[in-house]
Structures are given as C-alpha cells and as structure tokens.
Amino acid sequence: MLTFTKTDLGARAYIEGPMTIHNALDLKAQFIDALNTGQDLELNLAAVTEIDAAGLQLLIMAKQQQTLTQHELTLVSHSAAVLEAIEIMGLISWFNDPVVITRQ
Numbered sequence: 001m002l003t004f005t006k007t008d009l010g011a012r013a014y015i016e017g018p019m020t021i022h023n024a025l026d027l028k029a030q031f032i033d034a035l036n037t038g039q040d041l042e043l044n045l046a047a048v049t050e051i052d053a054a055g056l057q058l059l060i061m062a063k064q065q066q067t068l069t070q071h072e073l074t075l076v077s078h079s080a081a082v083l084e085a086i087e088i089m090g091l092i093s094w095f096n097d098p099v100v101i102t103r104q
Helices: 024-035 053-069 080-088
Strands: 002-007 011-021 041-051 072-077
Touching: 002 024, 011 024, 011 053, 024 053, 041 053, 041 080, 053 072, 053 080
Parallel strands: 011 041, 041 072
Antiparallel strands: 002 011
C-alpha cells in the first residue's frame, strides 16, 4: 500500500508491505497518481517487506517518469529487502540515492 502526502516542498510517499508481482498492478496505479503531482517525490521504502523484479520495475518506471518531467525521485530509508534486491541487480548506482547500510 502506498500512502501519499503533498507539501509545499514536494510530495512524499510511503510504501508498506510487499512490492511483488501480486500487487504490482495496484501499486502502479498508486505510483502514477503520486507521480502526476508535478513535484519532486521522496519515496520512503522502510516498510517494504518483500520486493521482486516487478517491484523493481515500478521503482525504475517512477525514476524514469520523474526524470522525463524534470522532477526528482529520491528513495529513502531502504528496507533490507529493497537493499538486497537493488544490490543483487546492480542498481544502487543507477538510482543514485544515498543508501545507508547498517550492520546486522
């Protein structure tokens, strides 16, 4: 589920739960609504419990859409699941967002 708020400084979205093929269509519709604000978007990924290729495709689509509209998409508070997926796929530098890796 994506929770979205709009502020004077930009928009913020928070994803809770899985980002997988099972909910990708619903998340895509929510992403499109959030991206259509015409503002920079900060996407908090702290509560993402699981992510697969479909979830990564949503993040890539969001990043590309924001770039096309000359707005920023910043991914913040990456969950362990997100960090593992973007690292395995070699996407950390592609997203170009600050990533904090904590020792477990």
